[in-house]
Amino acid sequence: xxxxxxxxxxxxxxxxxxxxxxxLLERCRRHDREAFGQLVDAYQGRxxxxxxxxxPSQEDAWDVTQEVFIRAYQHFDRFDGRSSVxxxxxxxxxxxxxxxxxxxxxxxxxQPLPVGLxxxxxxxxxxxxxxxxxLAMEGELAEAVEQAIAGMSEKLRxxxxxxxxEDASYDEIAxxxxxxxGTVKSRLFLARVHLQKCLTPYLKxxxxx
Amino acid sequence: xxxxxxxxxxxxxxxxLSMGPLELDLALxxxxxxxxxxxxxxxxxxxxxxTWRSALNERLRSVDQTQRRRRGTAWVWRAGxxxxxxxxxxxxxxxxxxxxxxxxxxxxxxxxxxxxFREEVAANEVAGAGATPLELDQNxxxxxAPDQAYEDTDAEPT
Numbered sequence: 001x002x003x004x005x006x007x008x009x010x011x012x013x014x015x016x017x018x019x020x021x022x023x024l025l026e027r028c029r030r031h032d033r034e035a036f037g038q039l040v041d042a043y044q045g046r047x048x049x050x051x052x053x054x055x056p057s058q059e060d061a062w063d064v065t066q067e068v069f070i071r072a073y074q075h076f077d078r079f080d081g082r083s084s085v086x087x088x089x090x091x092x093x094x095x096x097x098x099x100x101x102x103x104x105x106x107x108x109x110x111q112p113l114p115v116g117l118x119x120x121x122x123x124x125x126x127x128x129x130x131x132x133x134x135l136a137m138e139g140e141l142a143e144a145v146e147q148a149i150a151g152m153s154e155k156l157r158x159x160x161x162x163x164x165x166e167d168a169s170y171d172e173i174a175x176x177x178x179x180x181x182g183t184v185k186s187r188l189f190l191a192r193v194h195l196q197k198c199l200t201p202y203l204k205x206x207x208x209x
Numbered sequence: 210x211x212x213x214x215x216x217x218x219x220x221x222x223x224x225x226l227s228m229g230p231l232e233l234d235l236a237l238x239x240x241x242x243x244x245x246x247x248x249x250x251x252x253x254x255x256x257x258x259x260t261w262r263s264a265l266n267e268r269l270r271s272v273d274q275t276q277r278r279r280r281g282t283a284w285v286w287r288a289g290x291x292x293x294x295x296x297x298x299x300x301x302x303x304x305x306x307x308x309x310x311x312x313x314x315x316x317x318x319x320x321x322x323x324x325x326f327r328e329e330v331a332a333n334e335v336a337g338a339g340a341t342p343l344e345l346d347q348n349x350x351x352x353x354a355p356d357q358a359y360e361d362t363d364a365e366p367t
Contacts, residue, residue, distance in 0.1 A: 031276070033269060040265065049254030065257070066265050073269055074276070145248050164249035185233050192237075192245040199248070 025085065028076045036076075039085065040069050046086075047093050050161055053149055054097040056104075064100055068093045083175050087168065091176040094158055101154060141202055148198035152191060159184055160191035 027035035047068055052061040071092050072079075079088055149157055158177060162168040163184075174181045196203070228236060236242065257265075314320065 031273060033266075033273060036269070037266075040262070044262070045254045045256045048257055049252075052255065062257070062261055066261070066268060069265060070268055070272055074272055141248070142252060145252060149249070160249060164246040165252060182230060182233075185230075185237060186228070189228075189233060189237055189242065192242045195245045195248070196241055199245075 021085075025079070025081070028073075029079070031073070031076070036069075036073055039072075043086065043089055044069070046166060047089055050090060050166065051093050051097055053146070053161055054094070054154065054157060055100060056150070060100060060104075064093070064096050067096055071096070083172065086166070087172045087176050090162060090166065090168070094177060097158075098154065141199075144199055144202055145195070148195050151198065152194050156187050156191035156194060159187040160195070163188050164192075 024035050024038060028039060044065065048061060048065045051064045051068070052058060055061045055064060068089060072089060079085070083091075149160065152160070159173060162173045162176065163170070168176070170181045170184050173179070173184045177184070179187075
């Protein structure tokens, strides 16, 4: 599979053309901003999409996405080419998202929940953004999928997005996240099960063809 | 509070899936799993705005300038250190006290060796390379006292 992305026929996917990319990467290693700009053009949307779904705040997502490219630019000489640029960028993005989430978790003081929310049926909601009634009214399946993904744990979400959204192979995900391939597969399976559970009303209602 | 607990339970269950590798591979290829994959694939990525891109370019330019400045500073710093080290070594060679001469007791073997060495050096300076008076002596030649060995043989005897 080959991914052709961005401008100027740039192909920097998992199995990209070696010659064209090698030249561009070499320029990036020499801190050529123009060459790096092509890389940003090719990946900004995908990296932002990944980061946006990994973080709750859009503002944070914009900021972290910039940080991903700045880190990549600063440390491009460390990119050894063993993995694809895409895998490398998503690894940086994943690490920054995890860092940002940890910082956010540290800064949030645990608030006691109101007594009325202690019933089991309300606690089944894994994320406050998951509002089936509103979603049903809007009829937005994509929104439902987005919210179901947002309701997953970071471990499931990252694997699901990298595999099903970004077409990364099991090996590439394992490399990017520092996990065994078997763990990647089991997380992917559980993530899809979670998604399926969340989308049950839509699946039963025949909204998914 | 309980939301956090639920998340932790979910995380714990992640790596404890009771399926063999082959079974898991087959499960991932099931129609319902592939349908979920298809749904995720259809999600649309938002493209960053020009303002965002412009801000990124500004930050990249700033990073570039900082790195260049650091590289320049590092070069000057390294050159300074290298010059300093070279100067220290030079000063060390010039000023460092030469080890004092060792006093050898007269009559010892060492003093005999030193005397022989000095005589040989003196002989070389006068006569150049060749047999020394001592060597002549050892070869059965005419024995000359060290102080007579370098006298002019063409001079008229007194």
